[in-house]
Amino acid sequence: MAIPPYLQDKKMNSRKRFPGRVLFNLIFILSLGLNIYLLNNPENPALNIASETWEVPSAEAKTTENFTETELDEPPAQEILARATPSPVTVGSMEPVLKPAPETGNINGQPHVTPVSYVVTQTGNPQGKAILRLNIRNSLTYTLCQAMTKEQGCQTMSAYLSRLLSWNFDINKSMRNGDSLDVVYEHVEGKDLFRILKMVYKSQLFNKVYEANYYSGDEEGWGAYFDAVGVEIAQSIEEKFAPLKKYQEITSLPGDFRKGPVGHKGTDFKTDIGTPVYATFEAKVLRTHWNVRVNGYCVELDHPREGVKTLYLHLSRVLVKPGQYVKQGEKIAETGNTGRTYAPHLHYEIKSRDDKKIVYNPFNLKHIKTYYKKVPLEERETFQKTVNLYDSILQKG
Numbered sequence: 001m002a003i004p005p006y007l008q009d010k011k012m013n014s015r016k017r018f019p020g021r022v023l024f025n026l027i028f029i030l031s032l033g034l035n036i037y038l039l040n041n042p043e044n045p046a047l048n049i050a051s052e053t054w055e056v057p058s059a060e061a062k063t064t065e066n067f068t069e070t071e072l073d074e075p076p077a078q079e080i081l082a083r084a085t086p087s088p089v090t091v092g093s094m095e096p097v098l099k100p101a102p103e104t105g106n107i108n109g110q111p112h113v114t115p116v117s118y119v120v121t122q123t124g125n126p127q128g129k130a131i132l133r134l135n136i137r138n139s140l141t142y143t144l145c146q147a148m149t150k151e152q153g154c155q156t157m158s159a160y161l162s163r164l165l166s167w168n169f170d171i172n173k174s175m176r177n178g179d180s181l182d183v184v185y186e187h188v189e190g191k192d193l194f195r196i197l198k199m200v201y202k203s204q205l206f207n208k209v210y211e212a213n214y215y216s217g218d219e220e221g222w223g224a225y226f227d228a229v230g231v232e233i234a235q236s237i238e239e240k241f242a243p244l245k246k247y248q249e250i251t252s253l254p255g256d257f258r259k260g261p262v263g264h265k266g267t268d269f270k271t272d273i274g275t276p277v278y279a280t281f282e283a284k285v286l287r288t289h290w291n292v293r294v295n296g297y298c299v300e301l302d303h304p305r306e307g308v309k310t311l312y313l314h315l316s317r318v319l320v321k322p323g324q325y326v327k328q329g330e331k332i333a334e335t336g337n338t339g340r341t342y343a344p345h346l347h348y349e350i351k352s353r354d355d356k357k358i359v360y361n362p363f364n365l366k367h368i369k370t371y372y373k374k375v376p377l378e379e380r381e382t383f384q385k386t387v388n389l390y391d392s393i394l395q396k397g
């Protein structure tokens with residue numbers, strides 16, 4: 001009658017385990033089923049968020065693949081133009097969809113959406129200039145690509161304009177549907193396609209008009225953009241801290257989203273090969289010529305006092321050696337077009353000594369002094385005539 005203890009134990013154990021295991025299996029199967037259902041259900045809000053976050057144009061997706069820790073510089077020519085970033089914090093979405101303008105009026109209680117208005121490009125006026133008159137809708141690129149085709153270079157035009165605008169505000173956050181944009185431009189030979197001569201942007205958010213006028217003075221091709229009273233749109237680094245004393249323009253700032261998931265790490269200065277490069281602060285040379293295939297000839301300096309390191313890439317000549325001490329403003333190299341680049345330029349990068357993931361915008365770093373250049377007094381009259389010419393072209397259009 002007595003059940004042997006070993007059998008008793010077994011029976012009890014199995015009875016104890018039985019409900020737990022069934023319950024576990026049941027939950028497992030249920031959750032598996034739920035997961036399969038959610039993954040296949042397009043209505044799932046969680047999935048919609050995910051797809052919005054990761055919806056990236058294929059061209060950009062390609063650049064993220066190649067993004068290396070050291071530096072991914074210079075995408076193809078068309079993309080070099082397509083680079084402009086307002087701030088180093090820009091991450092993620094490429095072409096944000098704009099929210100409606102603050103208030104554009106109601107018609108019979110129906111929300112009234114400002115239609116996009118385009119004035120078509122006029123070529124062949126006496127000066128050979130063309131104009132665009134647009135109202136922003138969705139995004140800058142979207143708006144421009146409604147007014148002109150891709151073959152005509154709408155993306156390039158968008159890149160130029162966003163680069164200009166990014167000195168004024170964050171183009172990813174501050175544009176509104178219905179903002180107006182007037183542009184005077186001319187066609188130029190080669191891959192640059194255009195030169196923007198004048199841009200007038202009316203922002204509803206800031207209730208302000210931003211204006212940029214191209215002015216080159218005597219040096220053809222070395223012009224810059226100035227507001228109506230002759231103050232440059234872009235900032236400059238004070239000479240004491242400047243890696244270059246002369247350059248044509250800044251083509252990319254840190255955080256540029258087109259350069260990878262975390263954005264471009266440096267500031268790109270377009271300049272001729274052989275332009276002298278100077279140390280931003282007193283430094284010890286950390287290394288030269290690492291990852292030459294991508295970076296080209298390059299130098300990294302260590303600045304313990306400021307807590308940063310500076311990097312100089314795509315050089316044609318390097319004049320310093322690892323371990324060497326250099327003074328602030330000492331010539332350390334010459335610019336070039338080595339490594340992965342598509343045009344001569346200096347990639348200048350400032351990063352934290354402590355955390356290599358932190359990079360700084362030179363125009364925000366407290367150790368670097370910056371300023372706005374102005375049209376020289378003796379050239380004000382010529383400048384004003386240039387602005388008047390642009391205005392008359394816009395008025396006629």
Ligand SMILES: [Zn+2]
Nearest residue numbers: 073266268347
């Ligand atoms: Zn760069």
